[in-house]
Amino acid sequence: MSPPETFSAACTPTASDALRERAPAKVNLTLRVLGRRVDGYHELVSLVAFAGMGDRLELLPGENLALTVSGPNAAEAGAGDENLVLRAARHLAERRPGLRVGRFHLVKHLPVAAGLGGGSSDAAAALRLLARANGMRLDDPVLHAAAEATGSDVPVCLAGRSSLMSGRGERVERVDLPRFGLLLVNPRLPVPTGPVFAGLALEPGDVLPGPDHPAPTRLPRERGELVRALAVLPNDLEPPARRLVGQLGAVAESIAATPRNRLTRMSGSGGTFFGLYDNCREAVAAAKIVAARHPGWWVKPTVLG
Numbered sequence: 687m688s689p690p691e692t693f694s695a696a697c698t699p700t701a702s703d704a705l706r707e708r709a710p711a712k713v714n715l716t717l718r719v720l721g722r723r724v725d726g727y728h729e730l731v732s733l734v735a736f737a738g739m740g741d742r743l744e745l746l747p748g749e750n751l752a753l754t755v756s757g758p759n760a761a762e763a764g765a766g767d768e769n770l771v772l773r774a775a776r777h778l779a780e781r782r783p784g785l786r787v788g789r790f791h792l793v794k795h796l797p798v799a800a801g802l803g804g805g806s807s808d809a810a811a812a813l814r815l816l817a818r819a820n821g822m823r824l825d826d827p828v829l830h831a832a833a834e835a836t837g838s839d840v841p842v843c844l845a846g847r848s849s850l851m852s853g854r855g856e857r858v859e860r861v862d863l864p865r866f867g868l869l870l871v872n873p874r875l876p877v878p879t880g881p882v883f884a885g886l887a888l889e890p891g892d893v894l895p896g897p898d899h900p901a902p903t904r905l906p907r908e909r910g911e912l913v914r915a916l917a918v919l920p921n922d923l924e925p926p927a928r929r930l931v932g933q934l935g936a937v938a939e940s941i942a943a944t945p946r947n948r949l950t951r952m953s954g955s956g957g958t959f960f961g962l963y964d965n966c967r968e969a970v971a972a973a974k975i976v977a978a979r980h981p982g983w984w985v986k987p988t989v990l991g
């Protein structure tokens with residue numbers, strides 16, 4: 687006689703119960719450094735937008751927190767305690783007793799330490815998934831406190847749409863931007879964020895005269911006008927990043943030389959550079975040229991906004 691049926695597996699979550707979120711690449715269209723705060727962080731203002739590609743994160747809700755990672759850049763991101771997915775989850779759990787967590791699976795497409803805020807976007811996706819699993823609203827201040835505690839780029843990634851980011855990264859104002867074709871190029875050389883900021887050689891309390899940035903409402907909505915406005919608002923981290931990693935100059939040149947390129951610039955602390963185009967088709971044509979000349983580089987055409 688067969689043992690009595692316990693039906694024990696009936697309510698065990700399966701992969702099909704997983705919640706899913708995208709973790710898109712963050713692009714800093716502009717990045718002005720206004721000075722250095724007494725806490726050592728730099729005071730910034732940056733126009734941030736999100737790409738049509740990035741990582742993917744799943745959560746199978748449950749009692750125990752765990753993470754597995756797959757995808758082309760899984761090894762570089764790692765699945766240990768320091769992964770920003772787990773750090774964000776722990777920051778939220780500390781602030782929200784009884785938080786239901788679970789098993790995360792990250793598909794890591796974005797290069798690591800690349801200026802695309804990959805880890806920050808993964809952390810923000812983790813917070814959005816935990817909010818869904820716990821019936822929390824996305825504007826819950828606890829979610830925002832956990833984002834801020836996880837990293838400077840996590841609040842803007844939690845917003846997940848074009849924004850003007852300021853302070854250390856904690857102030858985020860929504861901005862409407864036109865859509866662009868986008869080319870992302872990374873020479874597969876990781877660039878650590880801390881040393882790039884350190885290359886500015888600012889002391890705590892220093893204030894830089896001059897750097898100014900138009901308010902969200904003063905930014906043009908038309909693509910051509912916006913490109914002209916962006917052209918005079920650089921990424922202030924580009925000179926120290928180029929000093930740190932000499933090969934970055936070649937990345938910028940390769941994008942700038944493509945047909946119909948509207949703007950070429952470094953994102954975040956580098957070393958990914960982006961090119962803007964009027965549409966995705968032009969970005970694909972540019973990607974083919976760059977990839978043919980530099981087969982070892984990470985080259986992705988997509989859209990922005």
Ligand SMILES: C[C@](O)(CO)[C@H](O)COP(=O)(O)OP(=O)(O)OC[C@H]1O[C@@H](n2ccc(N)nc2=O)[C@H](O)[C@@H]1O
Nearest residue numbers: 714726727728806837838839840854879880883954955
């Ligand atoms: C360069 C940007 O990606 C632009 O969006 C961000 O400012 C960096 O964001 P992030 O990687 O999330 O940065 P965090 O993990 O908070 O900080 C990494 C390191 O960058 C430096 N850092 C970061 C942000 C900031 N406003 N000032 C800084 O000086 C600090 O040395 C810090 O130790």
Ligand SMILES: Nc1ncnc2c1ncn2[C@@H]1O[C@H](COP(=O)(O)OP(=O)(O)OP(=O)(O)O)[C@@H](O)[C@H]1O
Nearest residue numbers: 763769770798799800801802803804805808839954
């Ligand atoms: N999920 C993750 N994905 C990528 N890196 C992670 C992750 N979790 C932790 N890290 C660590 O975070 C560091 C920064 O990685 P990330 O790819 O977010 O950098 P970045 O793109 O330069 O970020 P930013 O643009 O915010 O400066 C790396 O040293 C990496 O080891």
